[in-house]
Amino acid sequence: MNKIDRRGFLRSGIAGATTLVAASTGAFAMMPKADEQKIIYRTLGKTGIRLPIVSMGVMRADNPNLIRAAMENGIVHFDTANGYQGGRNEKMLGDIFKEYPRDSFIVATKVKPAGIERRTGLPTDKTTAKDFMDKFDESMKRLQLEYVDILYMHAIQSAGMVNHKEIVKAMKKLKKDGRVKHLGISTHTNEIEVIDAMIEAGFWEVVLIKYNFNLSNVDDINAAIERAGKAGIGVVAMKTMAGGFFDKERTEPVNATAALKWVLNNPHVHTSIPGMTSFDMLEENLRVMVDIKMTENEKRDILIAENRPGLFCTTCSKCLDECKNGLPVPDLMRAYMYAYGYANLEKAHTLLSDLETGANPCVNCSDCSVSCANNFDVKTKIADISRLTTVPHDFII
Numbered sequence: 502m503n504k505i506d507r508r509g510f511l512r513s514g515i516a517g518a519t520t521l522v523a524a525s526t527g528a529f530a531m532m533p534k535a536d537e538q539k540i541i542y543r544t545l546g547k548t549g550i551r552l553p554i555v556s557m558g559v560m561r562a563d564n565p566n567l568i569r570a571a572m573e574n575g576i577v578h579f580d581t582a583n584g585y586q587g588g589r590n591e592k593m594l595g596d597i598f599k600e601y602p603r604d605s606f607i608v609a610t611k612v613k614p615a616g617i618e619r620r621t622g623l624p625t626d627k628t629t630a631k632d633f634m635d636k637f638d639e640s641m642k643r644l645q646l647e648y649v650d651i652l653y654m655h656a657i658q659s660a661g662m663v664n665h666k667e668i669v670k671a672m673k674k675l676k677k678d679g680r681v682k683h684l685g686i687s688t689h690t691n692e693i694e695v696i697d698a699m700i701e702a703g704f705w706e707v708v709l710i711k712y713n714f715n716l717s718n719v720d721d722i723n724a725a726i727e728r729a730g731k732a733g734i735g736v737v738a739m740k741t742m743a744g745g746f747f748d749k750e751r752t753e754p755v756n757a758t759a760a761l762k763w764v765l766n767n768p769h770v771h772t773s774i775p776g777m778t779s780f781d782m783l784e785e786n787l788r789v790m791v792d793i794k795m796t797e798n799e800k801r802d803i804l805i806a807e808n809r810p811g812l813f814c815t816t817c818s819k820c821l822d823e824c825k826n827g828l829p830v831p832d833l834m835r836a837y838m839y840a841y842g843y844a845n846l847e848k849a850h851t852l853l854s855d856l857e858t859g860a861n862p863c864v865n866c867s868d869c870s871v872s873c874a875n876n877f878d879v880k881t882k883i884a885d886i887s888r889l890t891t892v893p894h895d896f897i898i
């Protein structure tokens with residue numbers, strides 16, 4: 502399918518939901534897709550699922566026709582989470598999935614256990630299987646499915662959580678009962694410890710990991726991903742665009758095609774879930790699904806990007822214990838990324854509320870003790886993002 506044809510199809514998707522709904526249930530869905538032969542597939546570790554290298558991160562998507570267009574154009578794997586858009590994200594997917602045969606898509610959702618101690622990533626008394634299962638049941642109700650293909654224990658940063666007896670037992674039971682096909686863990690922080698604990702435990706099947714050209718510990722992450730792959734764990738890459746922009750005014754975008762190709766040139770990454778919110782993004786990513794060879798311009802863009810300080814925290818965790826007032830600096834930087842990189846104020850606001858750090862946590866501190874590995878002026882960024890806590894949540898949803 503050439504550019505004009507695909508654009509034409511995608512635009513028709515915007516203009517004519519009826520056409521797409523009809524297509525999804527009627528003859529169009531059965532038509533061979535022009536690029537189907539060229540789609541690059543990889544097998545998601547021991548799950549045995551063969552997936553196109555590009556899947557869809559749905560976190561910020563709110564246009565059902567974008568999801569339908571993705572489905573009609575070869576994307577089969579959709580990644581959501583219990584917490585995305587306060588549950589509306591799962592509900593939107595559930596409503597769309599009803600239009601499609603159950604074996605024509607793969608859905609992954611994530612449940613974050615409650616009460617994890619923020620600094621160590623270890624469980625507390627509040628980290629219970631009951632809470633985890635309640636959230637899972639809520640997700641299934643919204644998705645309106647009998648099973649999900651992958652269930653991730655979400656945002657895990659310690660071996661202690663990888664091996665949390667109660668939650669692991671509950672997850673294994675979900676698999677035994679057929680409500681979940683495969684068990685996974687998602688991790689943005691301390692990924693190497695998490696991956697090695699998963700390998701050691703032996704039964705985990707998928708890891709969802711932050712992976713992009715901007716990681717300060719990329720060699721160590723590459724080695725861990727390779728170990729995971731060799732152990733039969735499916736590797737799914739998220740945060741592939743490194744925040745998407747170099748400046749908070751969003752005038753200097755990351756070369757998204759180059760960034761995604763960079764990720765997928767690692768053969769140990771089985772698929773990726775770039776977040777997509779527009780038809781243009783979908784179109785760009787569909788092109789990568791059939792061609793990951795980097796052009797000279799793309800190589801140059803990545804080289805330049807690797808050597809300039811990113812706008813966003815790489816959550817390397819090196820500053821975890823450095824704030825003399827105990828602020829969770831990497832989390833505050835993540836909220837900054839949600840606001841300025843993703844333009845997702847709701848997610849930034851939710852995270853800030855969870856952190857309970859207030860509107861100006863550095864106000865009484867004249868001399869910042871945090872030394873960021875990326876040379877961020879942490880204090881200024883914290884002051885900037887913390888202003889969001891003064892806005893009532895219902896103003897921004």
Ligand code: SF4
Nearest residue numbers: 824825863866869870
């Ligand atoms: S300025 Fe803020 S981040 Fe830095 S040490 Fe003080 S309270 Fe912590």
Ligand code: SF4
Nearest residue numbers: 814817818820873874
């Ligand atoms: S603020 Fe800097 S040192 Fe701290 S986790 Fe982020 S990138 Fe690493």
